[in-house]
Amino acid sequence: MVAVTIFLYVTSIASATQLVIGTAATCLLGLIPANAYFPPVWFRLNLFVCLYNLYCSELVGYRWLRFLIHKRYSVPHSDYRHGVRCLSGNIITRCPFPPHVLEGSEFHTRGGGTVDLKHLGEKCREGCYDGVFVMPVPVLLDNYAYFILSCKTKRCAVVDPADPTLVLNMLEVVRNLTQIDFMITDILTTHKHWDHAGGNMEMRALSQCSSERCRALLSPELNIYGSEVDRPHACNKLIKGSDELVVAGGGAKVVVLSTPGHTGGSVMFLVGDALPKEGEPQRLALFTGDCVFCGGCGALFEATSVDETLETVDIFNNNRTWVHPATGDIIHTDDVLIYVGHEYTERSLDMILSVQRTANQTGEQSAIATSNYCDTVAQARNGARRLRSCVVADDVYMKVTSMETKAPLHLRACTVPSTVTIEKKVNALLSLKRCVLEEFQGKPYASMAVQRAIYTSTKRNDTG
Secondary structure, three states, X not given: OHHHHHHHHHHOOOOHHHHHHHHHHHHHOOOOOOOOOOOXXXXXXXXXXXXXXXXXXXXXXXXXXXXXXXXXXXXOOXXXXXXXXXXXXXXXXXXXXXXXXXXXXXXXHHHHOOOOHHHHHHHHHOXXXXXXXXXXXXXXXXXXXXXXXXXXXXXXXXXXXXXXXXXXXXXXXXXXXXXXOOEEEEEEOOOOOHHHHOOHHHHHHHHOXXXXXXXXXXXEEEEEEEEOOOOOOOOOEEEOOXXXXXXXXHOEEEEEEEOOXXXXXXXXXXXXXXXXXXXXXXXXXXXXEOXXXXXXXXXXXXXXXXXXXXXXXXXXXXXXXXXXXOOOOEOOHHHEEEEEOEOOHXXXXXXXXXXXXXXHHOOOOOHHHHHHHHXXXXXXXXXXXXXXXXXXXXXXXXXXXXXXXXXXXXXEEOOOOEEHHHHHHHOOOOOEOHHHHHOOOOOOXXXXXXXXXXXXXXXXXXXX
């Protein structure tokens, strides 16, 4: 198609000078996709790059495009209850769902099992549990913010609170269910895009508000963390890879993992209980933003080298990555819970199956190897599909006056968390043989070619 377009274009130009000038301008504007017929430099400053820079800007992106592209909603897009997990201990609570939801569900036993917040609050008030738990906060169309809550300190950190109104309403949901007056003390920003960092300034302003509600929900000394490369909006604490943080009033400890590619300063946050009890089993939560999704990875908008992608893969393949920041113990990958930035799970796994089956038909690799991977992905996709079809009414929102909800909500189940073990089997990037990416080393970097290889290559690690 590109060749045909170019032929028609060339034959319509009268002079060589017009041809050169017109072609260069057309490529720079992005009207012709990057291809082997013209110098790569012609495509580096095309229309997409200009639009992307406008999106990332404060003048246009924050003040205008943010509201057009990332619409806010008064209620969450998914049922957060499925994704609540404790990071320490073997806390067993009543299940918030009927038995048929749990029947044969690996997801609901993952990471110590789904936790009922009302029963957890009772355990905390009785002194039976004082650890850390994680709660998804579904915001915008398909984004996730997250609460990291310490029962011991009654303080909370929040990851990527892109919609402050809904985030604070959901904190009231937690307080209502647990009967614990949690307060937000920290914001962890995975990267600069507005669907992740777009609520930081509003959260900071609200933390200085004198209203009784704001004083109850937000610390006036709010710490807003973000990478020193990206410098996300309104951050007052700049961080870099390998930094260690203590958040939620000292209740949770965080290791910063640098993963450039989606943006130049994208980071992941690895979180554990900062005050674990001796002998209690421990888990970790990994907040990936748009670096890694359940099944896939974020677009490589700002990647400059395939080595950056390889470094991300190496982070997941190095067992030393999963050292608990408080105990120093290496945590098994079954117990490293992945909380991603978007509800893309079913869509990502569907796409992988589609492109892998197409690749298998080309005979790129043995049918057996491809079939094993596809079977594993299909099993994960079917699990996600069953989960998303699960709808159980939740009336807690009616008890939060600021949400103005007059009837129980019937929301589709969230599909987070995943685990490192699962993603190394099904994820398009993390299951990929390293040699596929190494083939791009020493060549001019082309992010689209790398992303195509990530999803279409049939060279996969053993899924057994």
